[in-house]
Amino acid sequence: MKNNRIILDQTQLELAIQRLCYQLIENHNDFSNSVIIGLQPRGVILAKRIHSELLKITSNSSIPLGSLDTTFFRDDFRRRDSPIIANKTQIDFIIENKKVILIDDVLYTGRTIRAGLDAMLAYGRPDLVELLVLVDRRYGRHLPIEPNYIGTTIDSISSERVEAKWLETDGVDEIILKENTK
């Protein structure tokens, strides 16, 4: 545990979310043609935070928010010992011709985002897709995927793991870098 390093504490996290919201507003104006989709499981919490912050800041009171599970679209199926257990997908709107803001907590290899892009297409052909991540782990990408909005960027080695803790699920808001013990 002594090797854990806090990347973002509660205040820094709040500031990062605020900044990301204002960056989104610069590109999406009043969000009249934009939708937000959080990737299950951990991206959904961040998506909810950003969504509620945007509702406070903008005049738009109905920005569509959905959660997307990528399990059945992953490329590592049958390459693990156990099946990956799915989470709930809830998208009550069609993304045809919409600007989609895809949200996840940590971007590393890019494989989850690749699966998310595939999974998303079941709900229509979007006009544009952007990616927002809280933590961008550089130099770890397996695929040509880059985020449009970044909370913070870190350089880490593969034996390390970034863990986002949320008040809603873990009782504390912080992003930490851990030495992987496995």
Add this chain to the structure above:
Amino acid sequence: MEKLSTRHLLGIKELSKADIELIFSTADNFKEVINRPIKKVPSLRDITIANLFFENSTRTKLSFELAEKRLSADVINFSATASSVTKGETLIDTVNNILAMKVDMVVMRHPNPGAHAFLSKHVDATIINAGDGAHEHPTQALLDAFSMRHALGDLAGKKVVIVGDVLHSRVALSNIHCLQKLGAKVMVCGPPTLLPKYIASLGVEVSYKLDEALEWCDVAMMLRIQLERQGGDENSGVKFFPSLREYHNLYGLTMSRLNKLKKVPIILHPGPINRGVEISSEVADSKHSVILNQVENGVAVRMAVLYLLASGSN
């Protein structure tokens, strides 16, 4: 990480409660998938599945095939009547020949109880039982319990009566195992000739009076009178009871029977329905019936079973 405790689905008897819960939670996700505008996911795109039906089937075969295709698996179909089985080929030879074409999973219906257990010991593929004689029909029991759970919530302590031709039914035995593992109380009801002699040893209650059973239960599962297995003479077609009309009068579920109850149970039927025999059309099409939900849930549950078993077959 959670995974099934078994490599094959031979029967409900071999599953644990945790297995059943895992199948249900996965099926919940697939139910959402099959209600999307695009109903297909790529999970099983590198898997080939053979559907071997040595006995007739409509909905189970369609349901499995649809589940496989929704998961992007490659599917080959085989029915015994149009195959070399009629030339005397043995089961192991037939299946090994199919497996030589690089098939990963086998979904099989066979008239002989235990055919799947036998096969699972002799061939190297994941075997899923889609019905073996009067023994088990595990995916049907899973989709029945899944449908009950959607209508009633947790099944612990709920009362389910299985009515009719229990003697010839593989659905009944699988359902008894499944419901008991989930903590439900089970009763079987029917004419004594259609209830197996030692059925009570499974821990189920036995009743010969439909009205009493209906009064007791939260769920009534009406079984099909399996006319093709009754073995009666040409005139009546039945030998376990005097006539279909008498059976309907004593054990048929009608609206007038339901109207007498304080609390109307939800009605299930595994299909195909003999309308006017075990259930009247009026009841089968009423709001109490979840028969069509069963069919929809069947695809989701089978997708869950295929997904969970395929991920362990690497």
